[in-house]
Amino acid sequence: xxxxxxxxxxxxxxxxxxxxxxxxxxxxxxxxxxxxxxxxxxxxxxxxxxxxxxxxxxxxxxxxxxxxxxxxxxxxxxxxxxxxxxxxxxxxxxxxxxxxxxxxxxxxxxxxxxxxxxxxxxxxxxxxxxxxxxxxxxxxxxxxxxxxxxxxxxxxxxxxxxxxxxxxxxxxxxxxxxxxxxxxxxxxxxxxxxxxxxxxxxxxxxxxxxxxxxxxxxxxxxxxxxxxxxxxxxxxxxxxxxxxxxxxxxxxxxxxxxxxxxxxxxxxxxxxxxxxxxxxxxxxxxxxxxxxxxxxxxxxxxxxxxxxxxxxxxxxxxxxxxxxxxxxxxxxxxxxxxxxxxxxxxxxxxxxxxxxxxxxxxxxxxxxxxxxxxxxxxxxxxxxxxxxxxxxxxxxxxxxxxxxxxxxxxxxxxxxxxxxxxxx
Amino acid sequence: xxxxxxxxxxxxxxxxxxxxxxxxxxxxxxxxxxxxxxxxxxxxxxxxxxxxxxxxxxxxxxxxxxxxxxxxxxxxxxxxxxxxxxxxxxxxxxxxxxxxxxxxxxxxxxxxxxxxxxxxxxxxxxxxxxxxxxxxxxxxxxxxxxxxxxxxxxxxxxxxxxxxxxxxxxxxxxxxxxxxxxxxxxxxxxxxxxxxxxxxxxxxxxxxxxxxxxxxxxxxxxxxxxxxxxxxxxxxxxxxxxxxxxxxxxxxxxxxxxxxxxxxxxxxxxxxxxxxxxxxxxxxxxxxxxxxxxxxxxxxxxxxxxxxxxxxxxxxxxxxxxxxxxxxxxxxxxxxxxxxxxxxxxxxxxxxxxxxxxxxxxxxxxxxxxxxxxxxxxxxxxxxxxxxxxxxxxxxxxxxxxxxxxxxxxxxxxxxxxxxxxxx
Numbered sequence: 001x002x003x004x005x006x007x008x009x010x011x012x013x014x015x016x017x018x019x020x021x022x023x024x025x026x027x028x029x030x031x032x033x034x035x036x037x038x039x040x041x042x043x044x045x046x047x048x049x050x051x052x053x054x055x056x057x058x059x060x061x062x063x064x065x066x067x068x069x070x071x072x073x074x075x076x077x078x079x080x081x082x083x084x085x086x087x088x089x090x091x092x093x094x095x096x097x098x099x100x101x102x103x104x105x106x107x108x109x110x111x112x113x114x115x116x117x118x119x120x121x122x123x124x125x126x127x128x129x130x131x132x133x134x135x136x137x138x139x140x141x142x143x144x145x146x147x148x149x150x151x152x153x154x155x156x157x158x159x160x161x162x163x164x165x166x167x168x169x170x171x172x173x174x175x176x177x178x179x180x181x182x183x184x185x186x187x188x189x190x191x192x193x194x195x196x197x198x199x200x201x202x203x204x205x206x207x208x209x210x211x212x213x214x215x216x217x218x219x220x221x222x223x224x225x226x227x228x229x230x231x232x233x234x235x236x237x238x239x240x241x242x243x244x245x246x247x248x249x250x251x252x253x254x255x256x257x258x259x260x261x262x263x264x265x266x267x268x269x270x271x272x273x274x275x276x277x278x279x280x281x282x283x284x285x286x287x288x289x290x291x292x293x294x295x296x297x298x299x300x301x302x303x304x305x306x307x308x309x310x311x312x313x314x315x316x317x318x319x320x321x322x323x324x325x326x327x328x329x330x331x332x333x334x335x336x337x338x339x340x341x342x343x344x345x346x347x348x349x350x351x352x353x354x355x356x357x358x359x360x361x362x363x364x365x366x367x368x369x370x371x372x373x374x375x376x377x378x379x380x381x382x383x384x385x386x387x388x389x390x391x392x393x394x395x396x397x398x399x400x401x402x403x404x405x406x407x408x409x410x411x412x413x414x415x416x417x418x419x420x421x422x423x424x
Numbered sequence: 425x426x427x428x429x430x431x432x433x434x435x436x437x438x439x440x441x442x443x444x445x446x447x448x449x450x451x452x453x454x455x456x457x458x459x460x461x462x463x464x465x466x467x468x469x470x471x472x473x474x475x476x477x478x479x480x481x482x483x484x485x486x487x488x489x490x491x492x493x494x495x496x497x498x499x500x501x502x503x504x505x506x507x508x509x510x511x512x513x514x515x516x517x518x519x520x521x522x523x524x525x526x527x528x529x530x531x532x533x534x535x536x537x538x539x540x541x542x543x544x545x546x547x548x549x550x551x552x553x554x555x556x557x558x559x560x561x562x563x564x565x566x567x568x569x570x571x572x573x574x575x576x577x578x579x580x581x582x583x584x585x586x587x588x589x590x591x592x593x594x595x596x597x598x599x600x601x602x603x604x605x606x607x608x609x610x611x612x613x614x615x616x617x618x619x620x621x622x623x624x625x626x627x628x629x630x631x632x633x634x635x636x637x638x639x640x641x642x643x644x645x646x647x648x649x650x651x652x653x654x655x656x657x658x659x660x661x662x663x664x665x666x667x668x669x670x671x672x673x674x675x676x677x678x679x680x681x682x683x684x685x686x687x688x689x690x691x692x693x694x695x696x697x698x699x700x701x702x703x704x705x706x707x708x709x710x711x712x713x714x715x716x717x718x719x720x721x722x723x724x725x726x727x728x729x730x731x732x733x734x735x736x737x738x739x740x741x742x743x744x745x746x747x748x749x750x751x752x753x754x755x756x757x758x759x760x761x762x763x764x765x766x767x768x769x770x771x772x773x774x775x776x777x778x779x780x781x782x783x784x785x786x787x788x789x790x791x792x793x794x795x796x797x798x799x800x801x802x803x804x805x806x807x808x809x810x811x812x813x814x815x816x817x818x819x820x821x822x823x824x825x826x827x828x829x830x831x832x833x834x835x836x837x838x839x840x841x842x843x844x845x846x847x848x
Binding site: 038039 | 483
């Protein structure tokens with residue numbers, strides 16, 4: 001029953017039928033939120049032990065005797081640097097541990113490069129034009145940072161292997177005003193795509209026209225599998241070192257979706273040269289970040305294996321939620337010719353491409369019946385999806401029962417929007 | 425026995441005697457640190473209760489039901505905003521709560537004004553020349569921020585009533601390239617001076633040539649009395665509002681020296697217009713700061729009175745330390761004509777002006793005998809004290825017994841340096 005092969009009268013009949021069904025949802029007074037990648041209460045409860053690790057004056061020291069309550073240690077306590085180094089496959093001296101937000105560290109990194117140049121050249125804020133590559137669909141908050149700083153964003157299409165590397169190579173090697181690219185290389189936001197080995201290697205081999213070009217490698221979902229057998233991502237730092245390109249990537253991660261989104265620990269990894277540049281700023285910016293919270297995390301996990309074990313508990317909570325979403329998509333939308341999606345093996349989102357020109361309408365229909373989705377267009381630079389097609393679903397927060405209701409409404413809305421367009 | 429009235433042979437004899445004494449200190453193998461305003465272990469232990477306030481999944485909610493473990497609430501939880509508003513004498517909607525460091529918030533504020541203009545004009549990063557007023561002696565980390573951003577620093581002398589306001593008014597009203605001033609208005613770092621009512625009022629009445637001129641009002645020691653009867657500071661925001669100048673001040677504070685320096689909570693206060701400007705950035709920069717730590721603080725103090733009561737415990741710890749320092753200064757250096765200081769009623773430092781041209785030598789002599797002081801010059805822009813005279817003593821970290829030894833050495837070194845100069 002592909003909508004694209006149906007006659008106008010069949011479509012109209014179908015639309016009327018679904019509108020009646022939609023009315024019922026409107027009457028249910030729903031109030032559900034699938035808009036943000038926000039862990040649910042069950043996930044937060046997994047980290048209760050974190051709250052109990054430091055409860056007396058005697059719990060506050062690192063292995064080497066540093067009192068985490070006091071000032072000192074700019075780049076983070078050794079124990080947590082070791083853990084993050086293992087997580088990201090870099091050296092400990094390539095790690096800087098920050099506050100509770102990797103987004104904040106990325107903002108700070110771009111901000112630092114706006115007012116000082118990583119290679120000693122002209123700070124970007126003094127240039128007439130700075131451009132940035134934005135694989136899309138992508139993470140709205142990344143695009144928000146470059147937009148905030150007045151950086152011109154160029155959309156690069158995503159493929160199932162990652163960003164379109166032909167286009168990336170072409171642009172980066174010819175235009176010295178292109179200074180960076182946003183990447184979520186594993187379980188990309190929103191599509192859940194993991195960059196292929198070839199993609200990572202091509203990134204590592206880039207020969208940018210701008211010597212201050214940097215890859216922002218936001219490894220937000222490094223160990224966030226949903227499937228039993230998750231994806232693997234090639235180590236960007238190792239690859240870059242092979243080609244003498246270790247200054248290209250600046251890597252980020254956090255425990256926001258491992259322990260607490262509001263009270264986790266974030267980190268950055270970069271080459272010696274890049275780190276020297278950023279530490280020049282951090283030395284001035286702060287005396288140091290919250291070391292008690294770093295120590296809490298280390299005590300809670302014990303070691304890196306403890307961290308991985310903890311992620312299995314998240315997987316147990318999330319797997320049924322993602323299944324609820326993709327099962328509904330399969331049952332309701334497959335074969336209709338009006339929607340495409342990929343079942344992700346990890347991450348926090350399911351990305352659905354609805355019929356061109358229908359995304360805004362779908363989001364509106366859902367909203368009018370009480371289900372909030374991420375705004376249509378949010379996954380593109382400037383909030384403008386040229387095809388008005390991509391919608392990001394965030395299945396983590398609502399319980400499965402609610403998700404199923406929300407997904408019924410989403411599929412219904414997707415059909416209605418398509419039928420409205422096809423019968424116009 | 426004023427050194428300045430002694431004959432050369434008397435001075436030489438005195439010097440030889442003191443050098444012998446200094447040798448003994450060198451042989452003691454001391455290893456003491458009076459360099460930074462770092463609370464001692466006794467002070468840190470006062471906040472053990474903070475560690476025990478959130479130890480289960482049930483402790484994590486604000487009064488209005490917000491789960492502090494999760495994402496959400498950019499400007500801070502209502503309870504802590506209320507507490508900071510009371511601390512700073514501003515409205516709750518004028519408060520933004522940040523991470524663990526007010527220094528970081530100040531850095532961010534200046535950084536924000538570098539890349540965007542608070543009044544919609546040209547961002548400072550695009551101007552050829554930006555200047556800043558630096559009351560000195562002052563806080564080295566303030567000067568570090570303006571130096572980092574390439575802002576030209578102009579020294580304004582401190583008087584017992586605060587910065588020389590004749591000079592401030594003259595400069596600010598005539599030079600539109602002057603965009604700001606650093607202020608520690610209560611128990612100033614390092615002198616412990618509290619700005620007089622007249623000084624605060626003159627700040628509030630400023631008519632800057634630059635419409636984007638801002639006063640960075642770092643109220644770091646707002647409730648940090650050492651004397652039983654502390655100083656009082658006029659409310660800058662209230663004063664500014666009287667003259668329609670509420671956009672002038674940007675106010676900062678933190679609990680770094682109330683609870684834990686490494687894991688406290690910082691805040692900023694500003695007018696609606698300024699806050700709108702900064703929130704535009706914060707919205708992009710982060711999803712929100714560590715709300716669990718905010719909630720911990722609220723639960724620990726109970727209310728603002730609890731915060732004030734807690735400060736009395738700090739006072740009990742600090743008062744003997746400051747007394748040890750000023751008693752030694754009185755006993756060893758008064759009447760010699762080679763050193764001046766003020767006994768501060770609060771704050772974290774004692775500032776000593778030694779004989780002109782001798783500060784570096786005094787710090788070196790102390791260091792060579794195992795006592796680290798703040799580097800001479802650090803209290804001036806660019807680390808250059810034009811008179812090479814000011815030394816900042818930080819009495820909080822070492823126990824009283826150690827302080828007394830360190831102060832003996834300091835006084836001895838001050839005498840030796842003076843005698844070396846006078847016998848040259």
